[in-house]
Amino acid sequence: MKKCFTGISLALSLIFAANMHGKDEIKSIPQKSKQPVQQKKEALAKPKSVVEKKAIKSTSQQTRVSIKNNSQKVADKQITPPVKKKKPPVKKKPSRWIVNKILARVNGANILQSDLEQPRIAKEGGSYSLKELIEEEILFQRASEKHLLPSNVDIQRQIVALKMQNGISHLSDSEFEKELQESGFTLPMYKKQLARLIAVENLKRVEIDEKIVITSKEVEKYHKKNPEYDEASFLLETASFSPKNVDNYKDLIRNKKITWNALGWLSADELDKRFESVKSLEKGQISKPIKLSEKNYLVFRLKDKQEKSFKKLETRYGEIERILKDQKREFLSENLIKETQTKTSIIYL
Numbered sequence: 001m002k003k004c005f006t007g008i009s010l011a012l013s014l015i016f017a018a019n020m021h022g023k024d025e026i027k028s029i030p031q032k033s034k035q036p037v038q039q040k041k042e043a044l045a046k047p048k049s050v051v052e053k054k055a056i057k058s059t060s061q062q063t064r065v066s067i068k069n070n071s072q073k074v075a076d077k078q079i080t081p082p083v084k085k086k087k088p089p090v091k092k093k094p095s096r097w098i099v100n101k102i103l104a105r106v107n108g109a110n111i112l113q114s115d116l117e118q119p120r121i122a123k124e125g126g127s128y129s130l131k132e133l134i135e136e137e138i139l140f141q142r143a144s145e146k147h148l149l150p151s152n153v154d155i156q157r158q159i160v161a162l163k164m165q166n167g168i169s170h171l172s173d174s175e176f177e178k179e180l181q182e183s184g185f186t187l188p189m190y191k192k193q194l195a196r197l198i199a200v201e202n203l204k205r206v207e208i209d210e211k212i213v214i215t216s217k218e219v220e221k222y223h224k225k226n227p228e229y230d231e232a233s234f235l236l237e238t239a240s241f242s243p244k245n246v247d248n249y250k251d252l253i254r255n256k257k258i259t260w261n262a263l264g265w266l267s268a269d270e271l272d273k274r275f276e277s278v279k280s281l282e283k284g285q286i287s288k289p290i291k292l293s294e295k296n297y298l299v300f301r302l303k304d305k306q307e308k309s310f311k312k313l314e315t316r317y318g319e320i321e322r323i324l325k326d327q328k329r330e331f332l333s334e335n336l337i338k339e340t341q342t343k344t345s346i347i348y349l
Helices: 002-028 035-045 050-079 113-117 130-145 152-165 173-181 187-207 216-225 249-254 273-280 313-341
Strands: 102-106 109-112 233-241 261-267 290-293 296-306 346-348
Touching: 102 113, 102 130, 109 113, 109 130, 113 130, 130 187, 130 313, 152 187, 173 187, 187 313, 216 313, 233 249, 233 273, 249 296, 273 290, 273 296
Parallel strands: none
Antiparallel strands: 102 109, 102 346, 233 261, 233 296, 290 296
């Protein structure tokens, strides 16, 4: 502000000095003599010759033409609008599109939006939640630290086993990839996910499975708290009749003129609702004819029957042991994740 005010005062002082200097100059101009003016008046008062008159006339005409031309030029300038120069088109900067958003960082490793949308082997083609992605990344990094990552041979061995299980072992890699594409996978994507799953399973086997012990007391306790029953089952035979033989079906059975077809053991749940009456038969009894269609009737003969019964521990021991192992494994896996999370940098973006 001080510089601004100094500049203004300096300009004003210069203008004031110039004005004062001008006044001094005006005062110092000498007065012209009145003699030339008097001579000019006398010259104008004298009569003019013809040549002088023509010269004066010519000069006045030229003056009028000059004034007319100048006025025309001024009019032309006023009428003709100024030509505006076209500005060059401004190039718009291309808008920036977010290709792949970062959702979170786990120890510097990015979890992307595309990771969230990918089909997953462990979900049978479904997708992971963000929580599941972070947990898998935590365990994968721990497996990497402990040198438990699978080799390319391990991954290929799993793919061969998968092909054999699904009866497609004859397919080449390109043909196998076409099969994967139907579920939204590519072969590189499938191999990458498989490698991560194997690594996590290797970690769980080392840090969890080897610590799991199931005692017989735990199995017995589970068996008592979670009883299971064997449903009633029926050993059945069936014979078919035409409508004309329905009325005398007993005589045909008595005379052994029909053919019985064995159905084997069927549980109560496997029997059609139309055959509910079979459940009330006693061993050796034959049901009444049951209409299947306009041209076909069936009769059932009960060969043997097992009532609904409580499953014994001996038949369930292995099954219960697997259930308890899975429960402990899940519990220890959650603890492993919680323990590792405390040492992990997780940033949500």
